[in-house]
Amino acid sequence: MRKIFLGVLAVTALAFTSCSDDDTTAPSTSVLNVNINGLENLGANFKYEGWIIVNGAPVTTGVFTVDDSGKLSKTSFVVSSAQLAVATKFVLSIEPANDTDPKPADTKILAGDFTSNTASISSSGIVGDFSKSAGKYILATPTDGMANNERSGVWFLDNSSGSATTGLILPTLSAGWKYEGWVVMNGTPVSTGTFTDPAKADDNAATSTFKGGMGNGPGYPGEDYIQNAPTGLTFPTDLRGKKIVISVEPDPDNSTKPFVLKPLAHDVPADAVDHKAYAMGNGPVSAITGTVTR
Structure with a gap:
């Protein structure tokens, strides 16, 4: 009887120990919460993807989309507890909808370092810091050789000194990003072209369908709206009263x-006059921010 009793005690003790070990086992997954305002709908061909940096390498936290009101399709993501605990940074990128590359694309839009269990994320440190941005432009149409429609073109240069100099003071962008100029005409944004260096002509300087036939214009970003107007608009036009924008x-x-x-x-x-430099002001959005908690 004594041996049987001792055996029962041993089994009971083993069972208790096993249960205790199970109770203290750390969970294998944890939840990462994302809170971001200001993102836009990327359409059907692109998506947002989050990443944590673990031992210097990116680890995906999952993808989400954003609707036209700026609402995220998903804000909580299940990730490895062990990896999340040692993550040093969070990064958000823009990826093709059918992406097969396991690494983040160059188009990284938000990033921030973890401090304890929170990361304050911003576009300023990963896309560019626009806090000191400034710009000037003139109205002119150098590509058509005519003097009767000079207010139908915009060029981002400064001629205040008597000769043309760079009109835009902008930071160098990270890989995966470009600047683009716009004129909003009757509610329709019409591009002046994309560029990365404000001291050089934009990417479509030689191929623009809007410009005239007398060359490509000065070696700075800009556009002449002379022909091939989008539906609902007429070129040449008059840019007085219109809005000029630089986007990223x-x-x-x-x-x-x-x-x-x-x-x-x-x-x-x-009452703007042609060939006079006008100073630009701050745009409506110079940074996107948010927080991530683990």
Whole structure:
């Protein structure tokens, strides 16, 4: 009887120990919460993807989309507890909808370091810091050789000194991003072209369908709206009273319209004269921010 009793005690003790070990086992997954305002709908061909940096390498936390009101399709993501605990940074990128690359694309839009269990994320440190951005432009149409429609073109240069100099003061963008100029005409944004260096002509200087036939214009970003107007508009036109905008666009671009980041903007004065430099002001959105908690 004594041996049987001792055996029962041993089994009971083993069972208790096993249960205790199970109770203290750490969970294998944890939840990462994302809170971001200001992102835009990327359409059907692109998506947002989050990443944590673990031992210097990116680990995906999952993908989400954003609707037209800016609401995220998903804000909580289940990830490895062990990896999340040692993650040093969070990064958000823009990825093709059918992406097969296991690494983040160049179009990284938000990033921030973890401090304890929170990361304050911003576009300023990963796309560019636009806090000191400034710009000037003139109205002119150098590509058509005519003097009767000089207020139908915009060029981002400064001629205040008597000779043309760079009109835009903008930071160098990270890989995966480009600048683009716009004129909003009767509610329709019409591009002046994309560029990465404000001291050089934009990417479509030689191929623009809007410009005239007398060359490509000065070696700075800009556009003459002389021909081939979009539906609903007429070229040549008069840019007085229109809005001039500089946006920051993902490359490859997700849309033919301006992206949400717009560091510079200006309403052309109703009494503006051609070949005079006008200063731009701050745009409606110079940074996107948010927080991530683990």
